[in-house]
Amino acid sequence: MGLQENYLEYRNHINTLKTDQGYIKYILKIQQIMHQRQLVSCMSYSKWLKLLHAMTDLDFPPAFIVKLVTENRDLQAEDQFVKKIPWYLGDWHPFYHDAMPVFIGIEYLIVKPMLSKPRGRLIDDLILDQTDQFRTLLQRLNIVFDEKNSCFKIYAYHSK
Template identity: 35%
Template sequence: MSNKKDYKEKIMSIVQSKGLYSMMNNTKWRELKNGVAELSFCPPFVIKTVDEEETAYHQFDEDVSWHGDWGLYLDNYLGGDMYATPFYAVEYIKVRPRYTKQRGRLISDEVIDETKDFLSILEKYGIPFEELSGTFVIYGYRG
């Protein structure tokens, strides 16, 4: 059995044992990625997979100074080549369609905000989400 097949079986087993139900499918994930490709920058995000514990890293409630690597050319995955996560393993993704751009030591950072455009993408493709203080949570699975 291949590692990919073993991993998918592990994920499906966890989904079943936790009583989770699917909120997204491959089509919806692809639509989200295609919509993000139309933005002026790829918004930063964090992913929590079904098989990992939630940590402080997953809180993601403040603006950051980096863009997200959405792996726009990888079908069925979120993230770039090295850190790609298969759609079926995503419990949730948290997206902040804003980032800070440093302007100097004496001048406060500029906030670049694509919230309206990102929200339009979610609505256009009917992607279910929750917004928590400027962070959009898109669930692959819920309990």
């Protein structure tokens, strides 16, 4: 499916949610938190969809963890994720495919564009590294990010 079709599909699902009371409360809660914490949006729906679509340009979809605006930061989970090379792939699909949360609720992603493939007990794992390709992809899409130790923090919201 092309980018235009992905955008139309996403808009249809969001428009369906606009009458859902739970979704409306969720949006109001996010707006309240954004105001309290003075957060500014760095990502639009179209930018998110371009990022998800661009994952097909990579050799494998990199693993990531999500920090939602409504959640407290889990430093332990983030630290563990950053220190290890993932053996699993990331699911870079929108919420209606049971993958990423609704974009408006994402504060940031931490992405590790590396993959550890086991080769047996006596041989070290094969490490696939697409750090350079991922960085180039983010720069091409003008996405706000920080990079540290081959991990990328992609900001959906940033403090003023």
